[in-house]
Amino acid sequence: MHAAVVRSFDRPPRYEEFATPDPAEGRVLVDVLAAGLHPRVRSGANGTHYTSDGHLPLVPGVDGVGRLPDGRRVYFVADDDAPGTMAERTLLDPRRAVPLPPDADPVIVAAAMNPAMSSWVALRRRVSFQPGQSVLVLGATGNAGRMAVQIARHLGAADVVAAGRDPRRLDLLPGLGATRVVSLAGDPDLAAERVGEAAADVDVVIDYTWGHPTQLAIPAVLTRRTERSAPLDWIQIGSMAGPDITLPSFVLRAANLRIMGSGQGSLTAAGIVAELPSLVRELTAGTLTAAALPLPLSQVERAWTAPTEPGSRVVFTTSA
Structure with missing residues (x-):
């Protein structure tokens, strides 16, 4: 598969071939449709986030919208020890995912949820x-x-x-x-x-x-x-x-x-995930607004440092 790959903490990730992860017990291989470029993603990719273990290479991305093998779309938060979401495929723990309504825009959800x-x-x-x-x-x-x-x-x-x-x-x-x-x-x-x-x-x-x-x-x-x-x-x-x-x-x-x-560790993963369905509903209903700039994942290296309009968040998409 193709993915954004970090091989050095002082360089942006590059779009290249990367091994498709093998499904493990309790995890499902999913097609990634959209993944947002959040500050949390940047700090993970440059090794400065407090959860960073310093291991390279790595695929960045902490959450995204994916399509399950049965075709259903979900918003999910990646496990800390799972490959990142800026890839054509990644592993998903169903306990950290919530289904999306049919009318949910994957790009808006990926931009706004984090x-x-x-x-x-x-x-x-x-x-x-x-x-x-x-x-x-x-x-x-x-x-x-x-x-x-x-x-x-x-x-x-x-x-x-x-x-x-x-x-x-x-x-x-x-x-x-x-x-x-x-x-x-x-x-x-x-x-x-x-x-x-x-x-x-x-x-x-x-x-x-x-x-x-x-x-x-x-x-x-x-x-x-x-x-x-x-x-x-x-x-x-x-x-x-x-x-x-x-x-x-x-x-x-x-x-x-x-x-x-308030963040990873001060809240349980279960507590965070429990709040996601209600937040998805508000975003889908338009109660909360967000601006997104969708870009193909293949442009990740250029887009990583490119300026964006105020209030707009880059979302990488795949052809999945």
């Missing part, structure tokens, strides 16, 4: 989020952040504060459900002050930035809260701005801050 899943699962599994609460999305101008704005409003958030750097993407977020937008551009200290003023009394933070912006934002938000004993759930999902922060000890004593992560 970025949407992060905030959908976080708000439904990591915290007891209730309609009427308020949410800050830190890093809202990325694809996952844009989906998080939509999802927070869809799940009943009364107030969604969207903070991000890209002014073009920031301008689009009120149309997706943001009630307030905050620019993270310019002086970092001033940006943190803007975040603190706009999001002082939110109930939940969905954080895709981490690093220096989060390090400044946490005290800025907490010191402005009307009632510091009111719980604030800070959910760390991404680390676009850096993997580490320095957290002053006083913020943990002076406010009711609960920091947690």
Whole structure:
């Protein structure tokens, strides 16, 4: 078969022939129809993701839309030890797959499920989020952040504060459900002050930035809260701005801050998969929107580093 193959962590994958995986107990060989190029895929392909074992060669891709031997189409999440999804075929564990409705667009599903899943699962599994609460999305101008704005409003958030750097993407977020937008551009200290003023009394933070912006934002938000004993759930999902922060000890004593992560390990695979059918329904119904750029898998090397339009996600397709 053909696949995107990573043979060096410092080069994009190349389209080449690769051995078709042998079906194993509990796994089914499926035709891959579409697989999204997510940040999680990039970090796996360059060896920087925390689950990377350093072994090469590898086929990247963490999820996709596949066709089972009986013709049914499913969305599935690949096992950590299975070949990636950017190939004509891969192995699928039926316990990590959900059927797609006949009218589901494989490209849209492949583009949207991974970025949407992060905030959908976080708000439904990591915290007891209730309609009427308020949410800050830190890093809202990325694809996952844009989906998080939509999802927070869809799940009943009364107030969604969207903070991000890209002014073009920031301008689009009120149309997706943001009630307030905050620019993270310019002086970092001033940006943190803007975040603190706009999001002082939110109930939940969905954080895709981490690093220096989060390090400044946490005290800025907490010191402005009307009632510091009111719980604030800070959910760390991404680390676009850096993997580490320095957290002053006083913020943990002076406010009711609960920091947690949402991702592989903090949630069981079964818990994540249990949320997928409802998310598929929302995407198929058009409740949540996503822009996709479908490209043949054969173009993977060129497309890996090519710029895309704001809000658009590359989805590799096969002729299967």
